[in-house]
Amino acid sequence: MNQRLTRRQSRELTREQLLDAAAGLFAEHGVNGTSVEQIAERAGYTRGAFYGNFEGKREIVLALLEQRTEREIAEMRALGRDAGSFDTVLERLRAWHRRRDETLTGWLALRTELWLYGMRDPELRTLIADRERRSRAELADALAQGFAARSVTPPAPVAFLALILHSLGDGMSIQRVLSDEDAGAESIVDAIELLMRSWSALAAAEEPHG
Amino acid sequence: MNQRLTRRQSRELTREQLLDAAAGLFAEHGVNGTSVEQIAERAGYTRGAFYGNFEGKREIVLALLEQRTEREIAEMRALGRDAGSFDTVLERLRAWHRRRDETLTGWLALRTELWLYGMRDPELRTLIADRERRSRAELADALAQGFAARSVTPPAPVAFLALILHSLGDGMSIQRVLSDEDAGAESIVDAIELLMRSWSALAAAEEPHG
DNA sequence: GTCTTCGAATACAGGAGTGTATCTGAAGGG
DNA sequence: CCCTTCAGATACACTCCTGTATTCGAAGAC
Numbered sequence: 001m002n003q004r005l006t007r008r009q010s011r012e013l014t015r016e017q018l019l020d021a022a023a024g025l026f027a028e029h030g031v032n033g034t035s036v037e038q039i040a041e042r043a044g045y046t047r048g049a050f051y052g053n054f055e056g057k058r059e060i061v062l063a064l065l066e067q068r069t070e071r072e073i074a075e076m077r078a079l080g081r082d083a084g085s086f087d088t089v090l091e092r093l094r095a096w097h098r099r100r101d102e103t104l105t106g107w108l109a110l111r112t113e114l115w116l117y118g119m120r121d122p123e124l125r126t127l128i129a130d131r132e133r134r135s136r137a138e139l140a141d142a143l144a145q146g147f148a149a150r151s152v153t154p155p156a157p158v159a160f161l162a163l164i165l166h167s168l169g170d171g172m173s174i175q176r177v178l179s180d181e182d183a184g185a186e187s188i189v190d191a192i193e194l195l196m197r198s199w200s201a202l203a204a205a206e207e208p209h210g
Numbered sequence: 211m212n213q214r215l216t217r218r219q220s221r222e223l224t225r226e227q228l229l230d231a232a233a234g235l236f237a238e239h240g241v242n243g244t245s246v247e248q249i250a251e252r253a254g255y256t257r258g259a260f261y262g263n264f265e266g267k268r269e270i271v272l273a274l275l276e277q278r279t280e281r282e283i284a285e286m287r288a289l290g291r292d293a294g295s296f297d298t299v300l301e302r303l304r305a306w307h308r309r310r311d312e313t314l315t316g317w318l319a320l321r322t323e324l325w326l327y328g329m330r331d332p333e334l335r336t337l338i339a340d341r342e343r344r345s346r347a348e349l350a351d352a353l354a355q356g357f358a359a360r361s362v363t364p365p366a367p368v369a370f371l372a373l374i375l376h377s378l379g380d381g382m383s384i385q386r387v388l389s390d391e392d393a394g395a396e397s398i399v400d401a402i403e404l405l406m407r408s409w410s411a412l413a414a415a416e417e418p419h420g
Numbered sequence: 421g422t423c424t425t426c427g428a429a430t431a432c433a434g435g436a437g438t439g440t441a442t443c444t445g446a447a448g449g450g
Numbered sequence: 451c452c453c454t455t456c457a458g459a460t461a462c463a464c465t466c467c468t469g470t471a472t473t474c475g476a477a478g479a480c
Contacts, residue, residue: 007477011427030326032242035467049428051469105329112326115384116240119319129389136392156404163393164401167381168374174325175377179339182346183373191374194366198408205411217447221457245437259458261439 015053017043019067022060027109031061031117062124065114069131076135080142089146090196094189097169101176101185108173136162155202165192225263227253229277232270237319241271241327272334275324279341286345290352299356300406304399307379311386311395318383346372365412375402 021042025034036057040050054060075096083089100107118124140162147154154161168191176183231252235244246267250260264270285306293299310317328334350372357364364371378401386393 007426010477014427029330030240030242032240036469037467046429047468048430048470052427056469109326109329112322115388116319116322116326119315119387120239125388129392132385132388133392155408160397160400160404163382163385163397164378164404167385167393167401168378169381170384171377171379171381172373174380175342175373177329178325178335178342182339182343183377187370187373190370191377194370194374194412195405195408198365198405198412201412201415202404202408205414217456220447224457246439247437256459257438258460262457266439 011053014043014045014049015063018045018050018053018060019064023064023068023110024106026061026064026113027106031057031113058121061114061117062127065118065124065128065131068110068114069128069135073131073135073138076138076142080138080145083142083145083149085149086146086196089142090193092142093165093192097188097192098185101188104173105177108177111170132166136166139166150200152200152203153207155199155206161199165195168192168195221263224253224255224259225273228255228260228263228270229274233274233278233320234316236271236274236323237316241267241323268331271324271327272337275328275334275338275341278320278324279338279345283341283345283348286348286352290348290355293352293355293359295359296356296406299352300403302352303375303402307398307402308395311398314383315387318387321380342376346376349376360410362410362413363417365409365416371409375405378402378405 018039022034022039025038025042028034029038034057036050037047039060040047054063079089079092079096083092115128118128136159140158143154143161143165144158147158169188172183172188172191176185176187228249232244232249235248235252238244239248244267246260247257249270250257264273289299289302289306293302325338328338346369350368353364353371353375354368357368379398382393382398382401386395386397
């Protein structure tokens, strides 16, 4: 049977539970619309426990931000790892967006809440900008590998193409959450594929005889 | 000199001032982070005046939503009006984004706040989805005109291309607000231009001998 | 087995926001 | 010129949230 938890483990567990509760509540009611008491209650504790683990709401937002963005960057890194061909990268991107789609509404609401909260806090803002940059850099690497595998010269710097794809993902998620009819489950993936093909076509047109 | 205001005019003026105050405060502190009192105070009134003009915060959010989206749709419609050539549409899009860029942070914060608020309210959600659809339809029309003027067959339905451009605008605004270095003032316009050229190239490649 | 330490619960004081009920003064009809 | 009406101000009762100070009880060292 399970070993009794040590104090440190117990504390870590409590923090995790508080973070998960906060993530859910922030997505549902917003950061400002969620009270410390609600977070503690959903996690199965009281306000006292909350203040024992975090200094206040701002600090749990910060912790959540680090936890989530770190995961995101790792996922992006996985896109490029040992990706032999262009199609491998594309296929992984497709799979990633399909998985993401299942929990899109909650995920996007949380991401948006954290973004907005960060906008109003200079320190958090630079932190978020930094994480986004790192995430995009991983995507750019994956793209560079893909183009290289096809011996195609990208029609613009891969960092810029990554910025476009990254932005497109966010923007289309917003539309998709608004209306399933206007932006279906495959929209994002379809758009990515269209852009990839378009860029290949443009590259070919500009450099006719590679 | 100015005519004394009639009661109806006076009421209308008060509503406008309350709406403007709310727009600013929502962008700065969020919908949930703004109290009715703050709105009334910034507009130069008291809470009593606010409740005389709006039923509550939800109703002023709704009014704001209608006011702003109606403007947005009109702007999109202007893109396509009497646009002879492709380049005219592109130039207008470019000018529009340049103008938008000057107040991007506040505009995007407000747009995002309204979006998030709407996500949690089924009625508002469908209303927003409807406005976005209409806005996108105007953009699609403008694109269709542009392609037709060049006798080019779009590489995908114009509605889908409009969805991509629309989404890209939102997503890249998010990145731009985060960091001026990673997404400069011209990023959005550059991206739009790149996509347009890419699509033309793809259309040409798929239909070699128009 | 006892005693110290620390994670979590409880209690409390203060502040902020909400909505309504009531009051005031000016617009504008007759 | 009066007097009704209505936009806006004021006052109040109520709820909710925060942060800290204190207490409780179990882990784990000796």
